[in-house]
Amino acid sequence: MIHVEELTKVYQMGESEVRALDGASFTIQNGEMVAIMGPSGSGKSTLMSIIGCLDVPSSGRYTLDDVSVENMDETRLADVRGRKIGFVFQQFNLLARTSALENVKLPLTYAGISGRQRDERAMKALERVGLGQRTHHAPNELSGGQQQRVAIARAIVNEPAILLADEPTGALDSKTGVEIMDLFQSLHRDTGQTVILVTHDSYVARHTERIIKLSDGRIISDEKNPNPIKAGAPRMEA
Amino acid sequence: MKRIQTPSKPVRRGWKRRAGRAPRPRPRNMLFSENLKIALRALRANKMRSVLTILGIVIGVATVVALLSIGEGATASITSQIQSGGSNLLTISPGRMQAGPAALSGGSQQASHLYYADYQLLDRALTTNISDIVPVYQASYTVKFGSESFSAPTVGVMEAHKEVRSFEMADGRFITEGDNKSQTLVAVLGSSVAEDLFGELSPIGKIISINGLKFQVVGVLEAKGSSIGSPDENIFIPIETGYNKLFGESAVYNGRKTVNNILVSVTDEKNMDTVSATVEYMLRRSHELKTSDELDFNVMNQSDTLETLNTVTQTLTIFLGAIAGISLLVGGIGIMNIMLVSVTERTKEIGLRKAVGATKNQILTQLLIETFTLSLLCGVVGILLGVGIALAFSVSGLISSVITANSILLAFFFALIIGIFFGLYPAFRAANLHPMVALRYE
Ligand SMILES: Nc1ncnc2c1ncn2[C@@H]1O[C@H](COP(=O)(O)OP(=O)(O)OP(=O)(O)O)[C@@H](O)[C@H]1O
Ligand SMILES: [Mg+2]
Numbered sequence: 001m002i003h004v005e006e007l008t009k010v011y012q013m014g015e016s017e018v019r020a021l022d023g024a025s026f027t028i029q030n031g032e033m034v035a036i037m038g039p040s041g042s043g044k045s046t047l048m049s050i051i052g053c054l055d056v057p058s059s060g061r062y063t064l065d066d067v068s069v070e071n072m073d074e075t076r077l078a079d080v081r082g083r084k085i086g087f088v089f090q091q092f093n094l095l096a097r098t099s100a101l102e103n104v105k106l107p108l109t110y111a112g113i114s115g116r117q118r119d120e121r122a123m124k125a126l127e128r129v130g131l132g133q134r135t136h137h138a139p140n141e142l143s144g145g146q147q148q149r150v151a152i153a154r155a156i157v158n159e160p161a162i163l164l165a166d167e168p169t170g171a172l173d174s175k176t177g178v179e180i181m182d183l184f185q186s187l188h189r190d191t192g193q194t195v196i197l198v199t200h201d202s203y204v205a206r207h208t209e210r211i212i213k214l215s216d217g218r219i220i221s222d223e224k225n226p227n228p229i230k231a232g233a234p235r236m237e238a
Numbered sequence: 239m240k241r242i243q244t245p246s247k248p249v250r251r252g253w254k255r256r257a258g259r260a261p262r263p264r265p266r267n268m269l270f271s272e273n274l275k276i277a278l279r280a281l282r283a284n285k286m287r288s289v290l291t292i293l294g295i296v297i298g299v300a301t302v303v304a305l306l307s308i309g310e311g312a313t314a315s316i317t318s319q320i321q322s323g324g325s326n327l328l329t330i331s332p333g334r335m336q337a338g339p340a341a342l343s344g345g346s347q348q349a350s351h352l353y354y355a356d357y358q359l360l361d362r363a364l365t366t367n368i369s370d371i372v373p374v375y376q377a378s379y380t381v382k383f384g385s386e387s388f389s390a391p392t393v394g395v396m397e398a399h400k401e402v403r404s405f406e407m408a409d410g411r412f413i414t415e416g417d418n419k420s421q422t423l424v425a426v427l428g429s430s431v432a433e434d435l436f437g438e439l440s441p442i443g444k445i446i447s448i449n450g451l452k453f454q455v456v457g458v459l460e461a462k463g464s465s466i467g468s469p470d471e472n473i474f475i476p477i478e479t480g481y482n483k484l485f486g487e488s489a490v491y492n493g494r495k496t497v498n499n500i501l502v503s504v505t506d507e508k509n510m511d512t513v514s515a516t517v518e519y520m521l522r523r524s525h526e527l528k529t530s531d532e533l534d535f536n537v538m539n540q541s542d543t544l545e546t547l548n549t550v551t552q553t554l555t556i557f558l559g560a561i562a563g564i565s566l567l568v569g570g571i572g573i574m575n576i577m578l579v580s581v582t583e584r585t586k587e588i589g590l591r592k593a594v595g596a597t598k599n600q601i602l603t604q605l606l607i608e609t610f611t612l613s614l615l616c617g618v619v620g621i622l623l624g625v626g627i628a629l630a631f632s633v634s635g636l637i638s639s640v641i642t643a644n645s646i647l648l649a650f651f652f653a654l655i656i657g658i659f660f661g662l663y664p665a666f667r668a669a670n671l672h673p674m675v676a677l678r679y680e
Contacts, residue, residue: 054593055674075597081673082595093590093677096583097283109272110595154594 002028002051002162002194007060008217009046020046021057022217028210030065030161033188033195033228035205038214044198045090045166047214051196052087052164053080082110086155088165090198092147094139100126100150101135107158125157126150128183130176144171152180156187163187165197169204181207182231207231273600277607280587290572292616295657298569299620299649300627302562306645307628309555311638316547327402328502328514329538330356330521350534354481354495356524363520364502367509370398373497375477375489379449383435390431392448392473394480402503405469408432410442410457417476421483425453429461430470448473451484510539563652570656582679585668589676598669605665606658613657617650624649 009021020043028034036044049055050062053069062069064080072080081087086107094103104122113121126135129149139147148171155163163184169177181204187193197208205211206229213221281288332352357373364371375394380387399405400412408429417424425446432441432455441455453475462468475484481495489496504513514537521535588601596604625646628639668676 049674052593052674054677055672078592078595078597078600081593087593089593089677091677093586093593095283095587095590098279102279106591107594109276110591110597110600158595 001030001065003063005061007047007050007057007062009043009050010058019217024217024219026212026219026222028194028196030194031192032210033208034210034212035208036196036198036212036214037200037202037205042214043217044214048164048166048198052085053077054087082107083158084161086158086160086163088151088155088168090166090170092151094147094150096140097138099136099138100131100142103150104154104157107154111158121157125153128156129153130179145173145176148172159191160193162194162196167198167200169199169201177204178231185231273603274607277604277611280604281608281611288612291612292619294569294572295613295616295653296620296623298566299617299653300623301565302649302652303621303624303641303645304627305558305562306555306648307624307639307641308631308637309558310640310642310645311632312554313548313551314640315638316551317544326504326507326510328504328510328517330500330502330517330535331498331538332535351491351496352500352535354497356521357497357500359524360500360517360520364513364516367505367513368502369505370402370503372396372399372402372501373477374499374501375480375485375496376498377485377488381431381435381473382447383444386435388434390471390473392475392484394477394485395474396477402501403469406460408458408460409440412457413474413476418478421479422476423451423453423479423483424456424476426457426459426474427455428459428470428472431473432458449484514539566652566656584665585671585676585679588665588668589671589673589679593673593677601669602666605662609658609662613654616657617653620653621646621649
């Protein structure tokens with residue numbers, strides 16, 4: 001369970017300060033699939049990185065499975081980042097000059113998984129994102145969409161309980177985008193993963209069960225979507 | 239990842255399995271070999287950076303090893319040159335010790351001499367603390383054997399000369415007391431002279447001519463190696479034979495026989511100063527010098543010279559070491575530069591590693607191994623290069639060099655420390671950042 005209360009994040013920019021998050025509160029139950037929407041600069045990425053334990057809020061509380069994240073020590077945090085949470089970065093953040101396979105294997109290495117299993121699982125993850133043929137290419141030899149899929153493979157390879165994806169389909173064509181949504185839906189459905197994804201695309205958002213809208217760091221709406229679109233079903237323009 | 243679904247237990251099965259309880263305890267210490275692999279992979283992924291880093295330190299280390307070896311070599315060769323003359327040796331020579339203003343003004347300057355009588359005086363006066371005292375007269379003459387002919391320093395000596403200068407015979411015998419008494423025409427050859435005159439032939443028993451006078455060769459000295467005052471180029475004859483048959487008028491001044499040097503071999507190094515003082519006192523009297531007059535001879539003490547030269551060579555070594563140290567430092571700053579240039583990328587990489595579950599310790603261990611491997615590589619390559627340079631100098635005969643374990647250890651640890659310091663500093667900072675902050679670092 002993810003529970004945040006009055007989260008704020010203030011960036012000091014010389015004289016002025018930017019309130020990237022301004023009192024956001026919500027609870028996401030285990031196994032939910034949620035979309036976060038909002039205009040550019042509304043604080044979506046900031047929120048995601050706090051939920052992902054990659055950054056700390058300026059104020060407010062964040063409890064993850066009944067444990068206050070502030071109270072977690074360095075090793076506990078590393079454990080949460082490595083095994084409980086999979087994070088797809090908006091900027092992909094792949095290691096340069098390192099093959100797709102090696103990139104995907106990285107979380108497994110730090111999770112202490114043995115060598116042969118690592119190769120197997122990383123290959124599986126790459127196949128799931130449709131990159132089974134491109135495993136030995138370095139990021140600069142891959143297209144933007146392919147890089148994004150490597151990033152997704154890296155996030156799911158450890159089978160994390162929570163998958164956080166910051167614009168996971170931003171660099172993909174609509175067909176591949178649908179494939180990724182299908183992947184997320186099946187992960188969510190089959191293994192009960194909590195999936196939180198950021199998107200600008202309301203069509204993508206409607207694949208989830210709940211849509212949270214942000215504006216200027218505040219939550220302006222938080223609604224259930226009772227009939228999520230099933231990925232791959234014929235698209236109906238709104 | 240195919241999971242078979244049974245309709246009765248649809249959704250939360252996998253979830254509960256994983257997230258229903260606290261995270262499993264994970265192996266806190268990743269295997270060292272695992273960490274090593276990560277580090278080596280990172281090094282290989284950044285070849286250019288690694289190569290440039292290595293280069294800086296390699297040059298530094300090589301310089302340190304080469305310069306220290308050359309400094310050490312210079313010291314050793316100077317020391318051995320001085321000691322090959324025989325230790326505990328006092329050398330008395332004519333001439334003023336210091337070129338003071340009086341010597342430069344020229345007016346009252348006259349050639350000073352040491353006399354055979356001085357030797358006899360000292361021989362009588364110095365009864366304790368010395369093992370031997372011998373006079374030396376030396377002049378160059380043309381030496382001939384068969385078609386070979388060249389000029390060689392010919393030294394008139396006594397039997398004890400061999401002990402005083404610690405000569406070893408390669409063949410035959412040295413000059414004896416008997417030779418001096420009966421003024422025989424015999425000669426002992428330095429090793430180079432023997433080789434130049436006779437080549438492969440055995441010189442013993444052969445007759446050579448010195449300044450037209452026939453001498454029989456009775457002995458050949460062991461080679462001492464090229465050094466200051468090496469006997470290898472000399473011919474030794476009985477000093478009495480010399481005075482009476484060879485040196486002629488040039489060995490006489492004011493009707494008195496002169497000598498070039500008087501050598502005093504002191505029994506114990508502790509007594510050098512006492513003996514030296516006695517010599518000065520006696521000679522002052524015999525040369526009729528007033529207390530205000532400067533000495534017209536000087537007494538050279540082996541160990542004094544050695545000490546002075548040692549400080550000189552030590553300074554030289556320190557100086558060379560300093561240059562080497564600076565070049566290491568420059569190499570280190572080069573490393574830091576490269577590390578700083580890559581710090582953005584580095585910081586992002588560290589941020590990412592933390593984001594996918596690396597602990598700070600794992601990151602620091604990885605970086606430590608990376609830096610250590612680099613430094614180790616630098617150290618080894620640098621030492622090999624440095625030793626190579628030092629050997630090249632030795633072989634070419636320019637400067638002899640002595641490679642010591644000290645210089646190698648010094649260079650090695652310096653490389654290690656510089657590498658670790660300059661390499662780890664930027665990375666250490668990054669490891670303390672929140673992952674997202676590190677990932678957004680520009
Ligand atoms: N490190 C930072 N320093 C200063 N300001 C920042 C920093 N990170 C984010 N901001 C500011 O915080 C606000 C929210 O940024 P954030 O990245 O969360 O937006 P976003 O909703 O993800 O936008 P986009 O859809 O364009 O990705 C922006 O105004 C941004 O300028
Ligand atoms: Mg964003």
